[in-house]
Amino acid sequence: MFHDFDFKATLASSLRAQWDLDDVLRADQALDFSRNFMPESLARTGAVESLAAGEQRILNQISAHQYLSIFGIVEEFILPFVLDHARTILRDDDWRVRALLNFAGEEAKHIHLFSRFHDAFVRGFPVECRMIGPSEDIGAEVLRHDPLAVALVILLIEWMTQAHYLGSIRDDSGLDPLFKSLMLHHWKEEAQHAKLDTLIVEALAEGRSEEQIQKAIDEFLEIGMFLDEGLKAQAAFNLDALEEAIGRKLGDRDTIIAQQHQAARWTYLGSGMVHERFKATR
Ligand SMILES: [Fe+2]
Ligand SMILES: [Fe+2]
Numbered sequence: 001m002f003h004d005f006d007f008k009a010t011l012a013s014s015l016r017a018q019w020d021l022d023d024v025l026r027a028d029q030a031l032d033f034s035r036n037f038m039p040e041s042l043a044r045t046g047a048v049e050s051l052a053a054g055e056q057r058i059l060n061q062i063s064a065h066q067y068l069s070i071f072g073i074v075e076e077f078i079l080p081f082v083l084d085h086a087r088t089i090l091r092d093d094d095w096r097v098r099a100l101l102n103f104a105g106e107e108a109k110h111i112h113l114f115s116r117f118h119d120a121f122v123r124g125f126p127v128e129c130r131m132i133g134p135s136e137d138i139g140a141e142v143l144r145h146d147p148l149a150v151a152l153v154i155l156l157i158e159w160m161t162q163a164h165y166l167g168s169i170r171d172d173s174g175l176d177p178l179f180k181s182l183m184l185h186h187w188k189e190e191a192q193h194a195k196l197d198t199l200i201v202e203a204l205a206e207g208r209s210e211e212q213i214q215k216a217i218d219e220f221l222e223i224g225m226f227l228d229e230g231l232k233a234q235a236a237f238n239l240d241a242l243e244e245a246i247g248r249k250l251g252d253r254d255t256i257i258a259q260q261h262q263a264a265r266w267t268y269l270g271s272g273m274v275h276e277r278f279k280a281t282r
Contacts, residue, residue, distance in 0.1 A: 037064035039167035044263040077139035149219035
């Protein structure tokens with residue numbers, strides 16, 4: 001397949017795009033809890049009519065807590081995956097190894113970035129937001145699959161980060177600038193990862209029969225459905241946190257959970273992967 005990128009050129013653009021944690025959020029910085037954190041196109045909290053505006057904002061912030069935690073989880077399985085792949089080619093092309101080690105190093109930095117934002121969130125938010133996990137178990141479940149399937153999931157996530165950044169620009173009606181900056185900086189590096197991951201996918205697919213490729217795609221969908229189950233459970237946890245934060249029980253709780261689960265599917269998996277037709281193949 002023809003690309004206008006290779007390992008050497010992508011490493012060079014990665015090095016140019018690199019930033020430090022403090023460029024995005026210093027450890028002592030506070031988030032602005034009077035604003036929304038997530039773009040409406042992702043959180044869809046403005047669409048929940050039974051909530052007052054202030055309550056919609058709290059749900060938006062809980063959805064941002066979910067964002068930080070979900071990325072914490074996925075970065076934790078991306079890092080070992082990239083290192084394992086780099087390990088198989090150590091004796092070969094030097095540019096590949098350097099590009100992949102840089103990719104892994106950036107993901108390790110992203111784990112710190114999301115955790116720093118998470119700490120700032122916890123400092124400023126009145127109640128505890130429960131998360132699915134533990135992340136090691138989720139990572140182990142994903143990584144037990146065919147590496148080609150895992151690489152496709154990672155590629156999907158990398159492409160989604162561009163949609164997140166574009167959403168934060170397009171829907172900017174007073175979003176917290178630190179969250180906007182998070183989306184921008186994360187995407188800047190993910191855009192390079194998406195190129196490298198495309199090359200990994202091609203390397204892993206090489207020499208496989210059509211049947212073997214189809215089996216990897218089935219596993220890709222299996223991982224997608226596993227993650228989607230997690231998002232469903234998370235939507236219920238988010239509503240628990242909302243009810244605690246606003247001090248009342250919601251009569252339409254199940255409707256909001258279903259709507260927020262849908263929003264999370266779009267945000268983290270894209271609509272195609274969890275299409276009903278794919279679910280029917282289970
Ligand atoms: Fe990342
Ligand atoms: Fe990445």
